[in-house]
Amino acid sequence: MEISVLCYLIATIVAVLLSLLRRRFLYLAVLTLSALNVYAIRPRGVALGERDAIFSGIVYGENQYERYSKLTVHIDRIILSGDTIDYRSKAHYYAFGHDAYFGKRLIVKGRLRQPRYGHQPLQLTGKIIGSSVQDHPFGMIFNRLRVYVDRLLKDLFRGEDYLVASGLVLGGSGRLPEALKEVFGRAGVLHIMAVSGLHVGFVGAFLGAILLFIPLDRRIKFVIIVCGLVVYAGVTGFRPSVVRATLMAFLFGTALALQRNVNGMHIVNVTGIIFLLYDPLLLFDVSVQLSFSAVYGILFLYPRIEEKVIKRVRRRLVRILLRPMAVSFSAQVFVAPFVIYYFHRLPLYAVLTNVMIVPLASMIIFLLLLCLAIGWMWFGVVRVIAFPVSILISVLVAISTSVARLPLAALRLTISPLLIFPFFCLCWRRIRKAAIWLTLTFVCLFSLARSIDNVTVCVAARGILITAPGGEHILLTDKVSAGQRAFLDEEGITDLDYLLSRSMDHPVKRGYAELPGKMQYAEMTHGDLKIHITDRVRIRYHDFEREYALGELERRSGRGLATYVLTDGESAHTVNHCIYGTVVDDAFFDLQLVLSRLAMVF
Numbered sequence: 001m002e003i004s005v006l007c008y009l010i011a012t013i014v015a016v017l018l019s020l021l022r023r024r025f026l027y028l029a030v031l032t033l034s035a036l037n038v039y040a041i042r043p044r045g046v047a048l049g050e051r052d053a054i055f056s057g058i059v060y061g062e063n064q065y066e067r068y069s070k071l072t073v074h075i076d077r078i079i080l081s082g083d084t085i086d087y088r089s090k091a092h093y094y095a096f097g098h099d100a101y102f103g104k105r106l107i108v109k110g111r112l113r114q115p116r117y118g119h120q121p122l123q124l125t126g127k128i129i130g131s132s133v134q135d136h137p138f139g140m141i142f143n144r145l146r147v148y149v150d151r152l153l154k155d156l157f158r159g160e161d162y163l164v165a166s167g168l169v170l171g172g173s174g175r176l177p178e179a180l181k182e183v184f185g186r187a188g189v190l191h192i193m194a195v196s197g198l199h200v201g202f203v204g205a206f207l208g209a210i211l212l213f214i215p216l217d218r219r220i221k222f223v224i225i226v227c228g229l230v231v232y233a234g235v236t237g238f239r240p241s242v243v244r245a246t247l248m249a250f251l252f253g254t255a256l257a258l259q260r261n262v263n264g265m266h267i268v269n270v271t272g273i274i275f276l277l278y279d280p281l282l283l284f285d286v287s288v289q290l291s292f293s294a295v296y297g298i299l300f301l302y303p304r305i306e307e308k309v310i311k312r313v314r315r316r317l318v319r320i321l322l323r324p325m326a327v328s329f330s331a332q333v334f335v336a337p338f339v340i341y342y343f344h345r346l347p348l349y350a351v352l353t354n355v356m357i358v359p360l361a362s363m364i365i366f367l368l369l370l371c372l373a374i375g376w377m378w379f380g381v382v383r384v385i386a387f388p389v390s391i392l393i394s395v396l397v398a399i400s401t402s403v404a405r406l407p408l409a410a411l412r413l414t415i416s417p418l419l420i421f422p423f424f425c426l427c428w429r430r431i432r433k434a435a436i437w438l439t440l441t442f443v444c445l446f447s448l449a450r451s452i453d454n455v456t457v458c459v460a461a462r463g464i465l466i467t468a469p470g471g472e473h474i475l476l477t478d479k480v481s482a483g484q485r486a487f488l489d490e491e492g493i494t495d496l497d498y499l500l501s502r503s504m505d506h507p508v509k510r511g512y513a514e515l516p517g518k519m520q521y522a523e524m525t526h527g528d529l530k531i532h533i534t535d536r537v538r539i540r541y542h543d544f545e546r547e548y549a550l551g552e553l554e555r556r557s558g559r560g561l562a563t564y565v566l567t568d569g570e571s572a573h574t575v576n577h578c579i580y581g582t583v584v585d586d587a588f589f590d591l592q593l594v595l596s597r598l599a600m601v602f
Contacts, residue, residue: 030273054079055108055124057091062237064175069095075126091122100150102237103143105132120580136210141235146170148183149235153368154444161393163345164193168361171195171236180397185343186404188332188350188356195236196291200245203232204360206369222253240275241280241291247271248295255574263364264299268292277521284582289338292425297334300427305400321355328354337420341583345410345494353403357396358489363393388447414492417587418442435503449597453568460562461487464537464548468526472497476537478515479551480505487562487579500533515550528569542569565591568600 026176056079057386061072071093078085091112095101110126133143136347140347154358157165171194176184184190184540192198207228211221227248236242248271257464272292275282305326313319328351340346347353367389371382403409419442425435456467461484463477473496477484478500488506489498500522504512516533524531537548544567566577573596577589 027195035277036480039494050235052111052126054129055091055110055112055126057106059101060238061102064172068146069099069101070449071095071101072121073108075112075124078112089122091118091124091361093124096130100147101131101453103133103234104144107131123299127498129222141231143577145231146233146378151370152372153323153380155379157373157390157393162391164393164397165368167193167363168199168365169195169372170241171199171242183401183404184411185345187353187400188347188403189353189361189408191290191294192357193240194287194362195239195296196241197245197248198358198362198544199272199365200229200232200242200249202365203369204249206231210373219257222257226250226253229337234403240285240288240302244271244291246296248578255462263519265296268295268299268490273499284584286338286342289583292340293334294331296427297330297553301330301333305330307597324358325351328358334424337415337423337441340413340415341420344412344414344489346413347410349403349406349410349461351356353400356399360392360399364389364396367392382383412492412494416442416446416590417583418590420583421587445598449594451600454566454597454600455540455544455569456564457565457567459545459548464539465491466529466531466539468529472526472554474498474500474512474524474526475506476500476515476531476533476550478502490579498524498526500531520593541567544572545570566593566600571600573599 001464036402055073055075056077057075059071059073063381064068069350073091073093075087075091078087078288081540093106093108105127107130108123108124113123115122122396133140150166152170153162153165156162160177160180163180166172167176176193181190187367193318201585205227207225211224214221216224224250229249233239233246235240242587248267251270258426260424275288282319306323310319310326311323319448336346349483367385371385371389375382381515393493394559419439422435422439422442425431428435453469455463455469458465458467462479462481463475463484465488466476468474473493475496475498478501480503485506488494495509497508497510498511499506499508501512502515512523513524521532521534528541530540532540533550535550538551539546539548546565560579562577562579564577566573566575575589575596578585581589
């Protein structure tokens with residue numbers, strides 16, 4: 001046994017013993033168990049050199065996008081030179097097309113590569129040379145059900161209606177056209193395309209309605225409903241939001257069956273602990289963060305709004321209208337920091353839009369579930385039901401489009417993750433004052449740092465991004481790529497001020513210039529900032545000067561790394577950053593930037 005594993009085990013045993021003496025040490029026990037699990041499940045590559053091997057594994061996660069599918073594969077065998085090696089690890093594999101991969105055993109000829117960062121699984125690259133659904137329960141049950149659902153929806157709907165219907169039942173907005181995805185995002189209703197507690201609740205209600213007239217003991221009905229929810233979670237790919245809602249439904253129903261007092265906050269806390277013990281790295285999953293924050297918002301904020309606002313309204317009709325708005329507002333408040341951080345936007349009309357869209361989407365989901373339940377028996381009846389569903393989908397899209405076109409439908413914002421942590425600390429009464437002071441301190445530090453005139457030179461994603469003292473963004477690149485666009489989006493940059501490139505592939509507000517060819521040069525002056533370009537790029541600002549070779553940008557960018565140089569013309573500070581890091585990495589990076597800017601003054 002390795003020494004590090006032994007240390008983890010000893011620390012875990014000590015934490016568990018302490019938690020038996022005092023409850024407050026239970027947090028320490030969960031933390032050490034999670035740390036032990038992180039060590040146990042962290043990805044480890046296989047030393048195969050430059051040779052290809054044959055990898056075999058089960059697909060237990062699937063996210064479909066417009067042109068490809070992102071698969072999570074549990075690899076259990078590696079075949080190399082005729083020898084079979086037992087190997088246990090999960091990996092991501094990107095497959096072109098929209099075949100139903102979930103539950104299949106894939107055989108891939110290729111290579112297994114280390115991830116960019118420790119919190120990500122291994123990357124499996126290569127060609128699929130075989131697949132099967134016969135030797136695993138996932139394939140025999142979930143894959144066939146998913147194929148049935150997908151084929152039935154394709155037979156009933158066409159084009160945009162099929163994509164929306166598939167997203168509402170199976171989840172995932174990735175397959176939507178970019179224009180429609182932008183409309184849903186600006187209207188603040190994109191969450192209806194991500195299967196979550198809303199969908200699980202309707203599946204449970206649908207199963208409960210079917211079992212209502214069947215003379216069975218209520219405990220047997222509860223078991224049947226839970227089994228149905230597990231099957232639905234499997235068909236949707238065991239997405240974290242669906243697993244969270246299914247687990248909460250199980251815990252809630254079990255507590256009622258045992259006649260125990262039920263506290264919603266305790267239920268979601270226990271669910272979170274189970275998530276962390278199973279896979280602590282889910283803490284950095286965006287869907288997990290959004291799902292749990294929405295539930296915490298509803299459980300924490302909605303009862304206070306109900307007590308202090310809604311109950312004081314005398315008219316019953318107004319109270320009926322205010323309740324769904326209060327639920328939506330409570331969820332939106334807690335989700336907003338993550339939405340702004342990850343997507344750099346805040347839908348202003350989301351609360352009002354959800355009052356119209358959520359009931360409409362609920363009707364569509366209920367009718368789609370009805371179609372799936374009777375589709376294998378009476379397809380003609382299903383055709384009749386599908387007609388009003390198409391109309392309702394058109395109404396849903398029309399309402400979302402109308403809201404998205406309103407002025408200020410979505411504000412473009414960029415915040416530091418340093419402000420997310422104290423925001424959620426405001427919910428804890430004991431440290432609320434400290435959280436308020438910490439938030440104000442961060443705001444003052446950011447404001448002071450941004451007021452300092454400096455030039456920032458960032459080498460990342462095969463380009464050089466220069467931020468002038470006035471905030472203008474200048475990009476120099478010899479090759480535009482999807483990774484470069486993703487990097488600019490992460491920086492919150494939608495339009496560049498100036499672009500120097502081989503082609504004009506980015507939106508530009510002020511000016512575009514083509515990079516010079518051989519035996520040519522170009523110069524650009526922006527205030528005290530001077531840029532000279534040949535086969536190398538020379539950047540000068542007062543006494544500061546740096547030089548980069550365009551041909552070496554790919555090597556200097558590294559594997560998802562960015563190098564920032566901040567200068568006031570006299571001194572310079574260098575900060576390295578992981579582009580695909582976690583929210584914690586980004587928080588430390590922002591703190592380094594602020595301290596580097598303040599160091600130029602003090």
